[in-house]
Amino acid sequence: MLTALFASLLATASTNEAETCLRAKVWESYAEGWGVRTLTSTELESGKTRNYVVNLLKGNEYRIATCGDDKMVNLDVLLYDANGVIVSRDSTTDREPSISFRPPETGSYYVVLYAKEIAKSPAAAAMAVIYK
Amino acid sequence: MRPTGIAIALCAALAGCGGGEAPAPPAPEPAAPAAPANPETPSLDLAALQASSEARATLVPSPIETQNALEAIGVDASLAKLVPTRTFDLTKAESDHIAIRTGVVLADTLLTLTSADKDTLIARLDQVRTGLAALKAGADLDGQLAQMIDGVRGDAITRGELLKQFDDLSGAVIPELEFEGNTRIVPLIQAGSWLSGANLVAKAVQAAGNPSGSDSLLKQPGVVSYFLTYVKAQGADKAPPQVTAHLQTSLETLQGLATKAEPLTPADIATVIQVTDDVVGLL
Numbered sequence: 001m002l003t004a005l006f007a008s009l010l011a012t013a014s015t016n017e018a019e020t021c022l023r024a025k026v027w028e029s030y031a032e033g034w035g036v037r038t039l040t041s042t043e044l045e046s047g048k049t050r051n052y053v054v055n056l057l058k059g060n061e062y063r064i065a066t067c068g069d070d071k072m073v074n075l076d077v078l079l080y081d082a083n084g085v086i087v088s089r090d091s092t093t094d095r096e097p098s099i100s101f102r103p104p105e106t107g108s109y110y111v112v113l114y115a116k117e118i119a120k121s122p123a124a125a126a127m128a129v130i131y132k
Numbered sequence: 133m134r135p136t137g138i139a140i141a142l143c144a145a146l147a148g149c150g151g152g153e154a155p156a157p158p159a160p161e162p163a164a165p166a167a168p169a170n171p172e173t174p175s176l177d178l179a180a181l182q183a184s185s186e187a188r189a190t191l192v193p194s195p196i197e198t199q200n201a202l203e204a205i206g207v208d209a210s211l212a213k214l215v216p217t218r219t220f221d222l223t224k225a226e227s228d229h230i231a232i233r234t235g236v237v238l239a240d241t242l243l244t245l246t247s248a249d250k251d252t253l254i255a256r257l258d259q260v261r262t263g264l265a266a267l268k269a270g271a272d273l274d275g276q277l278a279q280m281i282d283g284v285r286g287d288a289i290t291r292g293e294l295l296k297q298f299d300d301l302s303g304a305v306i307p308e309l310e311f312e313g314n315t316r317i318v319p320l321i322q323a324g325s326w327l328s329g330a331n332l333v334a335k336a337v338q339a340a341g342n343p344s345g346s347d348s349l350l351k352q353p354g355v356v357s358y359f360l361t362y363v364k365a366q367g368a369d370k371a372p373p374q375v376t377a378h379l380q381t382s383l384e385t386l387q388g389l390a391t392k393a394e395p396l397t398p399a400d401i402a403t404v405i406q407v408t409d410d411v412v413g414l415l
Contacts, residue, residue, distance in 0.1 A: 026304075030296045035196050039304035040189040047170040053185040055355050057193055058348040059204025084178030106201075106348040110181045111190065114174045128304070129190060131197050 015041045018126035021067035021096070026128050034063065034130040041126040044072075044115035052111045052127070056103040060131045064111055068095030071123035076114040082107050093117075095125075187358050189307040192322045195239040195329045196299065198349060202333055205345040209336035211329070212244040220415060222263040229375060231317045233415050234263030235324020238302055243332070245298060246291045250284060257281050257298075267321075268312050276301060319362040323379070324415075326355060330386065331408035334401050344395035350404055353390040356383050375414050382407035 019041045026036055042050045056062055068075040072095040079088040079101055087109070090097035093116075103109070113125050193201075199211050218240065220233045241256040248256065261277040280297060283289030289297075302325075311317035330350060337346040360383050363376060385407045389400050 026300075027296065035194065035200075035299050036303045037194055037197060038189045038307060039300075040308060046167070047174075049174045049176065049184075051176070051181055051185040052190040053181075053187050053354065054190045055193055055352055057197060057201040059201040060197055078173070080176070080178075080181055084176070084181055086173070089173075106352065108354040110185055112174065112176065112181075114170075116170050116172075131194075131200065 015043065015069075015124040015126070017069040018067045018072075018124040021069075022065060022126040022128055025065050025067065025096075026130060029063070029065070029130055032132075034132045037062075037129040037131055039126065039128040041124060042113065043122040043124050044113065044118070045121045046115055046118045048115055050113045050125070052113075054109050054111055054129055056101070056106065056109050058103050058106045061100065061102050063098055063100045063130050065098040065128045065130060066096060066113065067126050069124040071120045072115065072118050072125060074117035075123075075125055076116045077127070078112040078114060080110040080112065082109065084110075188318055189304075191358055192326055192355055193329075193352075194299070194303055195242045195325060198329045198333060199243065201349055202336060202346075205342065205348060207336050207340045207342055207345065209340060210247070211332040211336060212247045214332045214335050215240045215244050218259075220259065220263075222259055223266050226372070227267055227314060228316060228320055229372070229415070230263055230266050231320035232324040232327075232375075232379070234260060234267065235321040235326075236328040236412060236415065237263060237324075238306075238321065239325035239328040242295075242298060242302060243329075245295050254281055254284055257284065264306075267314075267317055269306070269309050273301070273305065273309065276305075316362050316365060319359060323359040323363070323383075326359070327382070327408050327411055330404060331412060334404040334408065338398070338401050338405065343398050343401045346401065347396055350386070350396060350401075351390040351392070353387060356387045356390055359383055360387065375411075378411050378414055382411045 019039070022039060026039060037054070044050060064077050064079065066075055066077050074093045075095045075097060077090050077097045077099055078086055079099060081087045088099045088101045090099050111127065111129070113127055115123060115125070195211070202209065202211065218237065220237065222230055222233055222237070237256060237259045241260055244256070245253065257277060257280055261274060261281065264277070265274055280289070280294060284294065306321065307318050309318070333346060333349050337343055360380065363380050363383060385403060389396065389404065392400070
């Protein structure tokens with residue numbers, strides 16, 4: 001019981017670290033005229049993904065910003081269109097990737113957070129969809 | 133000096149003193165095999181994406197995002213100017229009903245936050261606070277809203293700063309709240325906001341005489357389908373049948389228009405206005 005509680009507290013702390021990092025980035029982006037659609041966080045095992053469906057509006061520019069906690073080594077972010085085709089992905093090997101995208105049409109897209117490499121499972125990641 | 137008997141015995145036990153062969157060091161433990169690197173791209177096809185993707189926090193565009201997209205299609209209309217005065221009671225109703233009303237007021241507040249006069253803004257923020265308190269959103273959120281209201285009342289916060297805080301609250305904080313386990317609350321708040329936004333967009337497009345340009349704003353079948361899932365779900369706190377029935381009918385009408393292959397016509401825009409007016413009017 002206590003072990004489970006301790007694990008839960010650790011998980012929360014880890015998720016908070018990723019969220020704090022990302023929230024700072026999102027707030028900085030307000031100064032550049034961006035608004036926030038959402039900011040959410042999760043935990044990932046090595047090689048696993050967390051997937052989100054987003055409806056993007058033609059005419060806006062979007063940025064998918066992320067932060068991993070200190071257990072994340074290489075976090076990847078990918079954007080798939082409604083046909084399951086990758087339309088954007090990051091090419092970095094760090095834990096704070098971001099991608100930008102201007103949808104050619106309004107519609108459903110899928111944001112995929114991928115724990116490409118982590119130091120210790122589970123690692124936390126936070127993701128924000130911002131627009132302008 | 134000659135070695136003593138004890139020293140000789142020790143040397144023998146240790147297999148040699150000077151000149152003897154040293155014992156072989158213990159063999160190092162075999163290294164654990166390195167975990168294979170994960171593939172460059174995760175193995176995901178469309179079916180896997182559809183089955184596994186979460187929608188609650190990410191799917192629905194915000195009212196300001198919608199305003200931006202409206203400007204991008206050349207409709208130079210301020211949705212804020214189209215927001216009417218509402219007289220919702222945000223306490224005496226079932227939680228579903230309050231959630232939809234709160235969503236409408238949330239959208240009104242976001243859209244008018246930088247342009248409304250001080251008293252109107254305070255009144256809207258107060259309505260949002262009342263609705264969220266009735267939905268049991270929690271003390272933290274209530275405190276945040278109280279601070280915002282105090283900040284506006286005392287001129288201690290700029291509208292730009294308030295917009296950041298309220299946008300964050302609407303887009304990042306509310307979708308993550310549990311509402312005491314009632315999973316319909318967040319989608320219904322979002323439905324209220326989205327329906328109100330669709331209503332204002334349709335009115336702006338009608339006034340501008342640009343119906344087909346609004347396809348990119350009003351054709352969102354994925355969003356409408358997401359709302360329908362929750363509106364059709366059974367629950368103890370459902371709004372009165374006349375409200376849910378109207379809401380479902382309106383959403384199904386919007387779903388029909390959203391999946392229409394041809395561009396939207398003036399008649400379609402009038403339909404959007406009518407069905408969304410019907411729902412909001414019942415609230």
